[in-house]
Amino acid sequence: MAPPSKAAYHHGDLRDALIEATLELITAQGVDGFSLREVGRQAGVTPRAPYHHFENRAALLAVIAQRGYELLGTELQRAVQETPAKPNVPRLIQAYIHFARRHTAHFQVMFRPAAYDKSAHPEVAEAGDRAVGVVLDALAAAFGTQHDKRELQELAVLVWTVAHGTASLLNDGAFDRRSALMGTTPTELAARVAGAFGRLLGQ
Amino acid sequence: MAPPSKAAYHHGDLRDALIEATLELITAQGVDGFSLREVGRQAGVTPRAPYHHFENRAALLAVIAQRGYELLGTELQRAVQETPAKPNVPRLIQAYIHFARRHTAHFQVMFRPAAYDKSAHPEVAEAGDRAVGVVLDALAAAFGTQHDKRELQELAVLVWTVAHGTASLLNDGAFDRRSALMGTTPTELAARVAGAFGRLLGQ
DNA sequence: TGTACATCAGTGAACGCGCGTTCACTGATGTAC
DNA sequence: TGTACATCAGTGAACGCGCGTTCACTGATGTAC
Numbered sequence: 357m358a359p360p361s362k363a364a365y366h367h368g369d370l371r372d373a374l375i376e377a378t379l380e381l382i383t384a385q386g387v388d389g390f391s392l393r394e395v396g397r398q399a400g401v402t403p404r405a406p407y408h409h410f411e412n413r414a415a416l417l418a419v420i421a422q423r424g425y426e427l428l429g430t431e432l433q434r435a436v437q438e439t440p441a442k443p444n445v446p447r448l449i450q451a452y453i454h455f456a457r458r459h460t461a462h463f464q465v466m467f468r469p470a471a472y473d474k475s476a477h478p479e480v481a482e483a484g485d486r487a488v489g490v491v492l493d494a495l496a497a498a499f500g501t502q503h504d505k506r507e508l509q510e511l512a513v514l515v516w517t518v519a520h521g522t523a524s525l526l527n528d529g530a531f532d533r534r535s536a537l538m539g540t541t542p543t544e545l546a547a548r549v550a551g552a553f554g555r556l557l558g559q
Numbered sequence: 560m561a562p563p564s565k566a567a568y569h570h571g572d573l574r575d576a577l578i579e580a581t582l583e584l585i586t587a588q589g590v591d592g593f594s595l596r597e598v599g600r601q602a603g604v605t606p607r608a609p610y611h612h613f614e615n616r617a618a619l620l621a622v623i624a625q626r627g628y629e630l631l632g633t634e635l636q637r638a639v640q641e642t643p644a645k646p647n648v649p650r651l652i653q654a655y656i657h658f659a660r661r662h663t664a665h666f667q668v669m670f671r672p673a674a675y676d677k678s679a680h681p682e683v684a685e686a687g688d689r690a691v692g693v694v695l696d697a698l699a700a701a702f703g704t705q706h707d708k709r710e711l712q713e714l715a716v717l718v719w720t721v722a723h724g725t726a727s728l729l730n731d732g733a734f735d736r737r738s739a740l741m742g743t744t745p746t747e748l749a750a751r752v753a754g755a756f757g758r759l760l761g762q
Numbered sequence: 763t764g765t766a767c768a769t770c771a772g773t774g775a776a777c778g779c780g781c782g783t784t785c786a787c788t789g790a791t792g793t794a795c
Numbered sequence: 796t797g798t799a800c801a802t803c804a805g806t807g808a809a810c811g812c813g814c815g816t817t818c819a820c821t822g823a824t825g826t827a828c
Contacts, residue, residue: 367771386673388591391814401772404817408771413815469732470589481736488737509741510755513734517752518717520733521724529672530723531716533684534691538712549720552713556759570804594781604805607784611804616782770824777817784810791803 371409373399375423378416382461387471392416417465418472418480424462425483428455432490443494446554449519453546456523463527467520491515518553522546574612576602578626581619585664590671595619620668621680627665628686634658635693646697649757652722656749659726666730670723694718721756725749 367373377398381390392413393403410416435451436443456463465471466484474481492512499508523546525531531542538545570576580601584593595616596606613619638654639646659666668674669687677684695715702711726749728734734745741748 370771388673392816393814402774403815404774405772407816467727467731467733470591474732484733485736485740506741507755510751513737513748514721514752514755517721517724517728519724520728521720521722524670524727525720525723528670529677530670530687533688534716537688538709545716548713549717552710552717573804595783596781605807606782607807608805610783764828766827768824768826771821772823773819773821775818775820777815779814781812781814782810785808786806787808788804788806790805791801793801794799795797 367399367401367405370399370401370405374406374409374416375420378420379461382464387417387464387468390417414472414476418477420462421466421472422477422480422483424459424466425480425487427459427462428452428466429483429487429490431455432487432494436490436494443498444554445495445498445515445557445559446550448491448494448515449522449550449553450547452519453523453526453550456527457543460527463523467524488512488516518550522549570602570604570608573602573604573608577609577612577619578623581623582664585667590620590667590674593620617675617679621675621683623665624669624675625680625683625686627662627669628683628690630662630665631655631658631669632686632690632693635690635697639693639697646701647757648698648701648718648760648762649753651694651697651718652725652753652756653750655722656726656729656753659730660746663730666726670727691715691719721753725752 374395377395378390381394381398392406395416396403396406399405406416410419431451431454432448435448438444439447472480492509495512495515496508499511503511526542526546529542531545535542535545540548577598580598581593584597584601595609598619599606599609602608609619613622634654634657635651638651641647642650675683695712698715698718699711702714706714729745729749732745734748738745738748743751
């Protein structure tokens with residue numbers, strides 16, 4: 357048994373380990389259950405150590421929000437590229453919902469304004485703009501000939517709204533009762549809502 | 560100057576005063592900024608006093624969630640009754656959005672699962688069912704002849720989703736940047752999204 | 763290849779704070795007779 | 796109308812806790828020569 361001190365002392369990748377621990381903690385307990393000390397504890401490190409990698413608690417959350425927007429943008433982009441000729445709106449909404457389900461912690465932090473200071477971290481908002489831009493571009497490609505620019509933008513925000521509303525209600529457990537009353541599951545209900553919206557769009 | 564002790568000692572309506580103080584605190588600082596001690600302080604009362612009116616911190620929040628659902632149900636009902644023959648879906652969505660704007664604190668608590676223990680407070684979920692039921696009934700009245708029951712329910716959840724998504728994004732400040740890029744205000748953008756959705760429904 | 767030294771990434775202890783909740787208590791109020 | 800007494804709704808002090816953050820420090824690492 358080689359002494360582990362070498363590898364342990366200079367952790368090697370404490371920064372990533374802290375981010376991982378934060379995601380696990382938030383997934384399990386919610387944003388409120390997250391603390392810098394607990395994150396340090398889970399990474400096997402003293403309370404002082406995280407401050408070598410993040411200015412403070414809010415800075416860690418801001419990094420997570422930014423990564424979240426980048427991940428979301430990537431997943432939306434992938435959904436668009438699967439059907440390049442005419443983007444499938446329900447497919448796009450499903451991609452948003454899947455993101456919210458698989459990356460609960462990111463999703464929570466991204467849309468909780470109090471979690472980090474927006475003005476102190478403009479890079480987060482810019483990553484958000486890019487993610488929303490994917491939806492906008494996809495719709496312009498699909499419906500650009502039928503609508504003027506302003507209508508297109510409103511349509512894009514409407515799509516965002518449906519996706520975000522569904523994902524939020526699903527994640528917050530608000531679909532649990534409603535889906536049971538309808539004899540289905542929360543996830544299936546979310547999919548049906550996306551489908552119903554697609555039909556309204558003539559898709 | 561009469562001694563204020565009499566009126567002050569037995570507060571008279573401490574329970575309501577605590578609820579009021581909680582709403583103000585959450586509106587100003589968010590749910591995270593709320594504490595039982597601070598609420599007591601704002602009501603001019605010692606930390607022990609709130610426990611004569613609420614079992615604990617979570618119980619106070621549960622009461623606020625329940626009141627929120629009742630208020631929401633009432634406002635939706637009013638919106639329906641304004642156009643009794645054929646409910647106006649954008650009008651319904653606007654009522655939801657207005658509720659979220661005017662009762663920010665209620666709205667935050669209602670949809671934050673960690674704020675209170677749902678299983679300990681089933682009356683909250685029941686109040687939620689009734690509020691959603693208003694939307695369901697209104698749509699059944701409007702579109703009942705064109706769709707079967709299952710389609711109607713899906714449509715109702717879609718309307719809920721649009722309303723909730725718009726209200727959430729608006730309240731969380733996510734429309735601030737997007738509306739600026741579109742040369743309008745967040746509130747106006749929300750109204751346009753509701754309008755665009757209504758047009759898709761042929762309203 | 764060896765050594766001096768700057769820098770990096772941790773330790774461990776401590777700070778002051780506000781929190782939820784509980785203790786034993788007491789003044790105010792309402793009611794039965 | 797007066798009084799005894801139960802109950803209600805507060806007080807004030809204290810508990811133990813976990814938090815974010817800062818202190819001075821030290822062992823590990825990388826680099827210049």
